Amino acid sequence: MQTITHPLSAPHSPVSFQLTSHHYGAPGGRKAYIQASLHADEVPAMLVAHKLRSRLNELDRQGKVKGEIILVPAANPIGLGQVINERPFGRYDLSTGINFNRSYPHYAGQLKERLQGRLGADADANVALIREELRALTAAWQPHSDTATLKKALLAMAIDADIVLDLHCDLEAALHIYAGTPLRQAIEPLAALIQSHATLYTTAAGGEPFDEACSRLWWDLAEHFGPSIPIPPACVAATVELRGEVSVNYESARADAEAILRYLSLQGIVEMDSFTLPAPISAPTPLEGTERIDAPHAGMLVYLRELGEKLSVGDAVADIIDPFTGETTTLRSGVDGVLFTRLSHRYVIRGMNVAKVAGAVPFRSGNLLSL
Numbered sequence: 113m114q115t116i117t118h119p120l121s122a123p124h125s126p127v128s129f130q131l132t133s134h135h136y137g138a139p140g141g142r143k144a145y146i147q148a149s150l151h152a153d154e155v156p157a158m159l160v161a162h163k164l165r166s167r168l169n170e171l172d173r174q175g176k177v178k179g180e181i182i183l184v185p186a187a188n189p190i191g192l193g194q195v196i197n198e199r200p201f202g203r204y205d206l207s208t209g210i211n212f213n214r215s216y217p218h219y220a221g222q223l224k225e226r227l228q229g230r231l232g233a234d235a236d237a238n239v240a241l242i243r244e245e246l247r248a249l250t251a252a253w254q255p256h257s258d259t260a261t262l263k264k265a266l267l268a269m270a271i272d273a274d275i276v277l278d279l280h281c282d283l284e285a286a287l288h289i290y291a292g293t294p295l296r297q298a299i300e301p302l303a304a305l306i307q308s309h310a311t312l313y314t315t316a317a318g319g320e321p322f323d324e325a326c327s328r329l330w331w332d333l334a335e336h337f338g339p340s341i342p343i344p345p346a347c348v349a350a351t352v353e354l355r356g357e358v359s360v361n362y363e364s365a366r367a368d369a370e371a372i373l374r375y376l377s378l379q380g381i382v383e384m385d386s387f388t389l390p391a392p393i394s395a396p397t398p399l400e401g402t403e404r405i406d407a408p409h410a411g412m413l414v415y416l417r418e419l420g421e422k423l424s425v426g427d428a429v430a431d432i433i434d435p436f437t438g439e440t441t442t443l444r445s446g447v448d449g450v451l452f453t454r455l456s457h458r459y460v461i462r463g464m465n466v467a468k469v470a471g472a473v474p475f476r477s478g479n480l481l482s483l
């Protein structure tokens with residue numbers, strides 16, 4: 113195992129940030145990249161990475177790491193330093209207001225030009241050439257801020273990986289996963305192992321999140337070059353939401369880490385004792401079928417249903433009570449599906465997202481993620 117420190121700050125800065133990555137195995141074979149807490153204070157993800165680090169150290173000592181694994185146990189040191197009035201504030205870069213998990217470069221456009229006339233009928237050769245170009249494009253990125261330097265450092269480690277797992281958490285949530293539609297089959301074993309309550313697919317979520325920067329270019333290129341040039345979805349990237357921000361306990365962190373290692377073992381990247389794949393607890397659904405239930409007015413928020421519950425159209429999800437008049441509005445599900453996120457505070461203003469329900473019938477388009 114090798115630990116690498118990546119400096120993020122330039123000279124003359126009053127503060128200096130650095131990123132840490134742990135590298136297991138050797139380059140050349142199958143590669144997995146796992147990062148935790150791109151939104152900084154999403155502690156369940158960092159705790160899973162903590163458990164992964166000790167398990168990987170053990171597997172490495174036993175010679176059971178067969179491919180290459182990069183673990184970034186705290187992917188956002190800049191965000192970890194952002195605290196406002198005693199509350200961590202890790203979702204957005206305070207210097208720009210930009211979400212740390214948005215606005216990653218989508219290299220498909222540049223690759224379409226650079227690869228013209230250079231790809232052939234050999235899928236493996238195409239994958240190797242595309243990865244070579246991706247490494248070059250990432251290396252050529254000239255960041256002009258500490259946050260851009262961080263994004264470049266993370267992407268440079270992930271861009272040529274076979275598996276990319278971006279570990280996050282929501283406010284209050286049942287475990288759920290976001291991934292690209294062409295990866296649906298590849299993600300199924302992970303969803304079963306980690307017992308995902310909602311696995312949400314789309315070909316493009318909007319906003320350029322980190323997982324899509326690694327994965328979406330593959331199906332964009334396949335579509336562009338057509339069937340005579342085989343280009344598989346060679347990077348299986350997923351955003352894994354490890355429940356809510358206070359779902360911090362050793363038991364689930366250990367189980368999640370073990371599920372991830374088992375998934376990597378199915379990919380031939382680590383060697384594990386044999387196990388039986390558990391049955392999935394949910395069927396995958398299109399992200400376009402997820403309903404956002406937003407507050408129509410301000411008030412006290414009282415939930416009527418628990419996370420992970422299956423809802424039918426018209427089921428009451430929460431009440432919002434005007435504290436001055438007592439008038440109450442009941443919010444109802446507009447779809448049949450699974451309640452998978454809730455807010456972590458209980459007073460809302462108009463327009464706040466109160467809950468999300470994963471439905472199976474697509475009805476949304478455009479930007480599908482929260483800001």
Ligand SMILES: [Zn+2]
Pocket residue numbers: 150151154213280281
């Ligand atoms: Zn997050």
